[in-house]
Amino acid sequence: MAGLTAARRRLRPAAVSEAWVAGAFVTPAALVILLVVAYPLVRALWLSLHEVVLTRPGEEPFIGLASYAHELANPDFWAAVGRSLSFTIASTALELVLGVGLALLMDQPLRFRWLLRSLVILPWALPTIVNALMWRWIDNAEYGALNALLLQAGIIDSYQQWLSNPATAMWMVILADVWKMTPLVAILVLAALQGISREQIEAARVDGAGPVSTFRYVVLPLLTPTLLIVLVLRTMEAFKVFDIIWIMTNGGPANETQTIAIYAYQTAYRAFDFGRGAALGYLIALAIMLLAAIYLRLLGRVGRS
Amino acid sequence: MTTSFTCRPPGRRLSALVAAAVLAAACGGGASPSAGPVTLNALFMKQAAYSEDNVTEMTKAFEDANPNVTVNLEFVAYDALHDKIVTDQVGGAGSYDTVLLDAIWPAEFAKAKIVRDITANVPAEYKNDVFPSALAGGQYQGKFYAVPWINDTKFLFYNKQMLAAAGFSDPPATWDELLAQARAIKDKGIVDYPIVWSWSQAEAAICDWTQLAAVMGGADFVDDAGNARFAQGGPLAALEWMKKTLDDGLSNPASTGFLEEDVRNTFSAGGAAFALNWTYMYNLANDPQQSKVAGQVGVVASPGMGGVQTSGVNGGMGIAVTSSSKHPDEAVAYALWMASKPMQDKFAQLSLPMWKSSFQDAAITKTAPELFAAANVEFTNLVMRPVVPYYTALSSALQVALQEALTGKKPAAQALGDVAAKLPEIQK
Numbered sequence: 001m002a003g004l005t006a007a008r009r010r011l012r013p014a015a016v017s018e019a020w021v022a023g024a025f026v027t028p029a030a031l032v033i034l035l036v037v038a039y040p041l042v043r044a045l046w047l048s049l050h051e052v053v054l055t056r057p058g059e060e061p062f063i064g065l066a067s068y069a070h071e072l073a074n075p076d077f078w079a080a081v082g083r084s085l086s087f088t089i090a091s092t093a094l095e096l097v098l099g100v101g102l103a104l105l106m107d108q109p110l111r112f113r114w115l116l117r118s119l120v121i122l123p124w125a126l127p128t129i130v131n132a133l134m135w136r137w138i139d140n141a142e143y144g145a146l147n148a149l150l151l152q153a154g155i156i157d158s159y160q161q162w163l164s165n166p167a168t169a170m171w172m173v174i175l176a177d178v179w180k181m182t183p184l185v186a187i188l189v190l191a192a193l194q195g196i197s198r199e200q201i202e203a204a205r206v207d208g209a210g211p212v213s214t215f216r217y218v219v220l221p222l223l224t225p226t227l228l229i230v231l232v233l234r235t236m237e238a239f240k241v242f243d244i245i246w247i248m249t250n251g252g253p254a255n256e257t258q259t260i261a262i263y264a265y266q267t268a269y270r271a272f273d274f275g276r277g278a279a280l281g282y283l284i285a286l287a288i289m290l291l292a293a294i295y296l297r298l299l300g301r302v303g304r305s
Numbered sequence: 306m307t308t309s310f311t312c313r314p315p316g317r318r319l320s321a322l323v324a325a326a327v328l329a330a331a332c333g334g335g336a337s338p339s340a341g342p343v344t345l346n347a348l349f350m351k352q353a354a355y356s357e358d359n360v361t362e363m364t365k366a367f368e369d370a371n372p373n374v375t376v377n378l379e380f381v382a383y384d385a386l387h388d389k390i391v392t393d394q395v396g397g398a399g400s401y402d403t404v405l406l407d408a409i410w411p412a413e414f415a416k417a418k419i420v421r422d423i424t425a426n427v428p429a430e431y432k433n434d435v436f437p438s439a440l441a442g443g444q445y446q447g448k449f450y451a452v453p454w455i456n457d458t459k460f461l462f463y464n465k466q467m468l469a470a471a472g473f474s475d476p477p478a479t480w481d482e483l484l485a486q487a488r489a490i491k492d493k494g495i496v497d498y499p500i501v502w503s504w505s506q507a508e509a510a511i512c513d514w515t516q517l518a519a520v521m522g523g524a525d526f527v528d529d530a531g532n533a534r535f536a537q538g539g540p541l542a543a544l545e546w547m548k549k550t551l552d553d554g555l556s557n558p559a560s561t562g563f564l565e566e567d568v569r570n571t572f573s574a575g576g577a578a579f580a581l582n583w584t585y586m587y588n589l590a591n592d593p594q595q596s597k598v599a600g601q602v603g604v605v606a607s608p609g610m611g612g613v614q615t616s617g618v619n620g621g622m623g624i625a626v627t628s629s630s631k632h633p634d635e636a637v638a639y640a641l642w643m644a645s646k647p648m649q650d651k652f653a654q655l656s657l658p659m660w661k662s663s664f665q666d667a668a669i670t671k672t673a674p675e676l677f678a679a680a681n682v683e684f685t686n687l688v689m690r691p692v693v694p695y696y697t698a699l700s701s702a703l704q705v706a707l708q709e710a711l712t713g714k715k716p717a718a719q720a721l722g723d724v725a726a727k728l729p730e731i732q733k
Contacts, residue, residue, distance in 0.1 A: 054391055054392075054395045054417075055391065055395070055413055055414075055416070055417040055419075055694070056416075056417065057395050057417060057418070141558075141559035141562060142559055142567070142570070142571055142574075142576065143570075159559075161558050161559050161561065161562055163562050164505065164558075164559060164561040164562025164563075164712070165712065166712050166714060250505075250506060250507070251506065252505060252506030252562075252704075252705075252708055253505070253506060253561060253562065253708050253712055254506070254705055254708035254709045254712050254714050255506075255705050255708070266701065269388055270697055270698065270701050271697065271698040271701070272391060272697075
């Protein structure tokens with residue numbers, strides 16, 4: 001105790017030494033961040049400007065922006081971007097609508113509300129890999145539960161190849177993602193709903209507003225900031241989706257579920273073209289930063305109003 | 306480092322590393338085998354046969370015969386094997402002395418100098434007694450880059466009871482006969498879709514396609530000048546044939562999403578009369594614990610067509626010595642030990658030997674006479690998938706083309722033609 005006080009006394013007069021101590025405390029963390037974040041970023045940038053094919057060791061000529069130019073002119077790249085956008089828009093829209101619906105339900109004074117809330121969170125608690133494997137089983141053409149269910153319900157008259165049919169594969173992946181991520185949206189929206197004071201809603205009711213107009217003109221505007229945050233989170237996550245697709249379809253059939261992240265992975269690790277893979281990584285990062293910038297402006301506007 | 310390689314005469318059984326040490330010393334080479342304890346790191350894959358236990362047992366026998374050598378084993382899934390080797394070798398870690406090589410990799414790995422040229426170390430008995438197709442799986446441009454170890458191809462499996470119920474006493478010898486039998490089986494309502502395949506967007510589909518192309522005009526993919534040949538002739542005919550069997554309802558439509566294990570599950574559940582699959586399915590489909598059709602499983606050499614009796618895709622694997630290995634002599638000795646006839650004969654009921662003389666030994670063939678008979682025929686005509694250094698990229702592009710054609714997105718000629726147009730880009 002006495003020693004500590006003495007130490008404090010010694011430090012206090014010199015503000016400079018306090019800064020040194022602070023620096024010393026921060027340094028280890030800063031070094032780690034530098035190592036795991038900054039170095040890969042710089043290294044990836046270097047790779048993207050060189051022709052680096054792992055199976056051709058020794059030759060790494062500088063090629064400037066050629067990898068970027070090649071991808072931007074490549075129809076395969078744009079097809080993958082298109083698929084990422086479809087996945088992002090469809091899954092995010094479904095998750096928002098279903099999530100808000102679920103949140104409204106969970107906000108009602110129901111008898112088994114605690115049970116409902118714990119059940120709803122369950123899909124989100126599952127690891128993505130488990131979720132993807134589970135859906136691959138459900139969607140299996142030969143012994144999947146989905147075919148059995150639909151056949152017994154009389155909706156289909158023969159087993160369908162959900163994951164190997166180009167027309168349905170993307171929807172099955174979207175379904176699996178929606179099943180997993182809707183709870184997150186629901187919980188966040190539920191938190192926002194509980195922050196809305198009952199007086200405001202009761203005032204609207206007294207003024208003669210029905211449940212629909214109350215939701216439309218009172219609740220929804222108050223939810224907007226939360227919805228925007230959820231939207232930002234989900235679009236960015238969805239745009240760079242990889243694991244769920246990789247496990248369910250491997251990007252197939254006929255590349256129908258090959259999103260931009262899968263395309264980048266295949267370029268980097270199937271063809272071992274690290275230069276082009278790094279360029280794709282940077283292009284994806286740029287696209288996400290662009291999205292983030294747009295959303296931040298929107299959020300700022302909402303915050304000000 | 307490699308001086309002792311060229312200097313050493315190919316030995317018959319290389320368990321006596323002491324002799325190698327003397328030779329190396331006489332050569333004045335840098336390598337000094339058996340001077341002290343040596344540790345080798347070997348990379349294998351997880352599979353049904355040889356299993357991890359089998360490999361461990363073979364390795365233990367090697368260690369007993371060479372007390373100064375310890376071998377550490379590592380097993381990874383097939384899907385991770387290629388990437389693991391490349392990143393380990395090119396990334397600079399160089400942890401492995403021997404690595405398992407699929408028959409489609411020697412070209413790429415030789416060009417990238419990841420594995421060593423071991424031509425001088427392959428004993429003469431290999432040229433005389435190993436099926437030439439097995440040797441081809443370890444070679445690139447006439448040189449050996451891997452000691453062939455597993456000799457495998459896809460056989461035709463059939464359900465004897467279903468064939469009998471449809472009035473057929475013999476399995477089909479040609480693909481036309483197979484389709485006729487499949488049609489009869491379907492018409493009699495014995496099974497909805499008589500044939501099942503592994504045609505998902507994966508290497509498995511390329512294997513089936515190659516095997517079919519070989520009897521439908523030749524498995525000629527890329528010529529020596531690097532020009533595309535896969536959008537015509539055998540490959541095109543095979544793909545059109547594959548699509549037609551789907552359109553006719555003879556092939557299970559789920560095949561376009563199936564891998565080998567799905568084929569096995571469907572066949573073992575009695576969901577197909579015919580299936581093309583690797584050797585490993587024979588034991589498993591006949592195991593009552595895992596199969597409803599145990600005891601009804603027949604196997605024959607893959608059917609022929611138009612004068613070609615049979616053909617099989619070369620699905621072999623070999624053991625290669627890495628460029629980074631500091632003990633290449635011991636590594637080669639280990640690879641040769643694993644591939645030696647006594648080892649292969651000992652585990653013959655799990656994985657077919659690559660030694661021709663094993664097929665003449667009744668003590669060995671009696672474990673699975675039907676399978677050995679089929680293999681003895683089919684092993685004489687195994688064909689390679691394209692032997693090119695850019696194989697992985699080419700295969701990925703072709704897998705997509707197969708899917709496009711099989712799912713009806715594009716006609717076969719157009720799907721393959723589009724890849725042919727992109728070939729110069731892939732070769733770059």
